[in-house]
Amino acid sequence: xxxxxxxxxxxxxxxxxxxxxxxxxxxxxxxxxxxxxxxxxxxxxxxxxxxxxxxxxxxxxxxxxxxxxxxxxxxxxxxxxxxxxxxxxxxxxxxxxxxxxx
Numbered sequence: 001x002x003x004x005x006x007x008x009x010x011x012x013x014x015x016x017x018x019x020x021x022x023x024x025x026x027x028x029x030x031x032x033x034x035x036x037x038x039x040x041x042x043x044x045x046x047x048x049x050x051x052x053x054x055x056x057x058x059x060x061x062x063x064x065x066x067x068x069x070x071x072x073x074x075x076x077x078x079x080x081x082x083x084x085x086x087x088x089x090x091x092x093x094x095x096x097x098x099x100x101x102x
Contacts, residue, residue, distance in 0.1 A: 001044075003058050003100045006037040014058065014097045024065060024091035033060045033095060041102040056102050060095040067091055 002015045008023035027033060038056035041047045049056070068090040075084045
């Protein structure tokens with residue numbers, strides 16, 4: 001049994017027990033989260049939504065919030081004396097999927 005959920009403009013394929021990092025949602029560790037933007041659910045037969053499946057809810061538990069490792073972007077144009085170095089750290093909310101209800 002799996003579901004395809006939407007969060008932050010991205011889509012994730014999840015099953016019960018999966019852990020994934022979503023965009024930061026400012027939730028406390030140990031709290032529960034209900035995701036109602038379910039695009040598809042497979043319980044032996046595939047149910048597709050238009051755009052969301054009616055009555056489908058994915059319940060998740062918040063594990064923690066944090067920041068990812070720094071990603072460095074470096075651009076250099078040869079012979080132009082032009083260099084740009086930037087760093088980026090993504091804020092995330094780590095969750096564990098506890099239940100998929102269709």
